[in-house]
Amino acid sequence: MPDKKRIFLYIAILIPVAMILVTAFEVYFHQVSLNPKYNFLYILSKSEYGAGCWLKAKSQFYPETSTDKKETPQPDTDACKTTQFYIYDFSKNTSTAITQDEAKQLKLSPAYQTVSPDGFDISYYCTSSEVLDWPLINVNNLDVCVKKNDYTKRLHLRHYTTGVNGYYNFYFISWILNNNASTPGK
Amino acid sequence: MTQDSSANDSRILKIFNYVGGTLIFLGIAYFIANNWSILNNFTRIFTTLGSAIAAFMAGALFHASHKYESAASAFFMISGLLLPIGLGVTLIVSNVSWGPEEANLLIFGISLAAFMLALFYSPRAVFLLFTIIFASLFYLSLISFLTSEYTFYYDHLLDYEVIALGSGYIFLGYYLDSNNLPALSGPLYFFGGLFVLFESFTMGSNFFIGYNQPRWEIVTGILIILSFAFSVPLKSKSFLYLGAIFLILYIGDISSRFIELFGDLGWSLILVIMGLVLMLIGYLVFVIHKKINRIKLD
Numbered sequence A: 001m002p003d004k005k006r007i008f009l010y011i012a013i014l015i016p017v018a019m020i021l022v023t024a025f026e027v028y029f030h031q032v033s034l035n036p037k038y039n040f041l042y043i044l045s046k047s048e049y050g051a052g053c054w055l056k057a058k059s060q061f062y063p064e065t066s067t068d069k070k071e072t073p074q075p076d077t078d079a080c081k082t083t084q085f086y087i088y089d090f091s092k093n094t095s096t097a098i099t100q101d102e103a104k105q106l107k108l109s110p111a112y113q114t115v116s117p118d119g120f121d122i123s124y125y126c127t128s129s130e131v132l133d134w135p136l137i138n139v140n141n142l143d144v145c146v147k148k149n150d151y152t153k154r155l156h157l158r159h160y161t162t163g164v165n166g167y168y169n170f171y172f173i174s175w176i177l178n179n180n181a182s183t184p185g186k
Numbered sequence B: 001m002t003q004d005s006s007a008n009d010s011r012i013l014k015i016f017n018y019v020g021g022t023l024i025f026l027g028i029a030y031f032i033a034n035n036w037s038i039l040n041n042f043t044r045i046f047t048t049l050g051s052a053i054a055a056f057m058a059g060a061l062f063h064a065s066h067k068y069e070s071a072a073s074a075f076f077m078i079s080g081l082l083l084p085i086g087l088g089v090t091l092i093v094s095n096v097s098w099g100p101e102e103a104n105l106l107i108f109g110i111s112l113a114a115f116m117l118a119l120f121y122s123p124r125a126v127f128l129l130f131t132i133i134f135a136s137l138f139y140l141s142l143i144s145f146l147t148s149e150y151t152f153y154y155d156h157l158l159d160y161e162v163i164a165l166g167s168g169y170i171f172l173g174y175y176l177d178s179n180n181l182p183a184l185s186g187p188l189y190f191f192g193g194l195f196v197l198f199e200s201f202t203m204g205s206n207f208f209i210g211y212n213q214p215r216w217e218i219v220t221g222i223l224i225i226l227s228f229a230f231s232v233p234l235k236s237k238s239f240l241y242l243g244a245i246f247l248i249l250y251i252g253d254i255s256s257r258f259i260e261l262f263g264d265l266g267w268s269l270i271l272v273i274m275g276l277v278l279m280l281i282g283y284l285v286f287v288i289h290k291k292i293n294r295i296k297l298d
Helices: A002-030 A050-061 A100-104 B002-035 B041-065 B069-094 B100-121 B125-146 B157-178 B185-204 B214-231 B237-254 B256-262 B265-297
Strands: A040-045 A084-089 A094-098 A121-123 A145-148 A151-154 A169-175
Touching: A002 B125, A002 B157, A040 A050, A050 A100, A050 A169, A084 A100, B002 B041, B002 B069, B041 B069, B069 B100, B069 B125, B100 B125, B125 B157, B157 B185, B185 B214, B185 B237, B214 B237, B214 B265, B237 B265, B256 B265
Parallel strands: none
Antiparallel strands: A040 A084, A040 A169, A084 A094, A121 A145, A145 A151
8 A cells, every 4th residue: 555655756756857858858859059150249348337338339330320329328438448349259159358449340230230140139038947047146147148039049158247346237239240350369 | 631732842842943943044144145245255155055064963963862853853944944055155156157057956956965865864854845845946947957058948838847846746745645744745735736726827817928828728727626626635725725716816817708798798797706706615615624624533
């Protein structure tokens, strides 16, 4: 009789195990490689006027589109001092810091084009199952993803740091159309 | 009579020990949260992970003495509460470049292994409780980890995860109940029933996400009936009350159809039907409640 009752214990364990296996199979069969051909330019800004610094950075590449200067908050020069430009290289899955002058030499996609020529988008939301983002949320907020249709891939883009450096806000600037310029200095 | 008063004293002692344990945990948590910026890395780990290990050792010593058994449980509880926090703090201090999924997997994997091992050596309710909690968190972390990289975006994955977890709780509750270990079967029935009914209702109603999946609307109805049906043989008042609550929500949700059918008259019809249904559910709960009490007395 005790062995007969034990079957309920096995069922209790088997149900979550089956759920894990089904999810693993689903992930395996739905897995696709997301390899965008185009890299992208972004900024990390520590400033509390992050959005203002983003608009300011963007206006350097798209002066013709920044007609609404009066409406957008224009931070003073010091506020955006911490803004740093980066290129995300999909072939290596790494970010490289570049100067503003180097960034100006890149051939960028048109203003307000958030989708790359090969159909990828940058998303700020990654996972399907978000019950447990605790506890490293403030350390490694790996929340930037590349997205195409219903598929997403998390990028190795760490913009939150501990200690005195605080956290930096991520802002997408543009897709880079001439990828050979992705590794400045080479 | 003497046995009764002795059992009561023991229960009071246990309650005081657990309340004391909770206060110790809150004290440590408040101290760390309040002084996080001025503590150095060693102190951060020492006060969290160190306290968890120290509390576990104190619990083991009390357990070995056989004299302060209930104090042992309280210290094991402190250890169980502090261990994942301590491991999390250690990872934060180590500044590892992991995502939350990997970190959670490690934290709850280690916590689960520690308490499972303790349960294996000493089958106590507190070890079983933390084994269930950490196993549940490990399960959620593992699925989160599996879907974190190169993922297809799954709709309702979380709902299915929680339904599977809730079903597991119900079966585990039944196993414990039928093996004369009823201490945790009640909470397992409650959370199991709640998880299954809530997630099923979430998917089958317009209430939460603004649209429903018709097949889950039917399944929710069946699950509510089952929760009433099983409340008597399982002697579970949780099933009875959860069934009643979700039946009211369910009828409230499907009654929106009346507006589509009867226009403005639909609202008054909803109120009349809801009133009748509430009376009926009240009577049903009263009858089943009496039946469960009678079975328990027998």
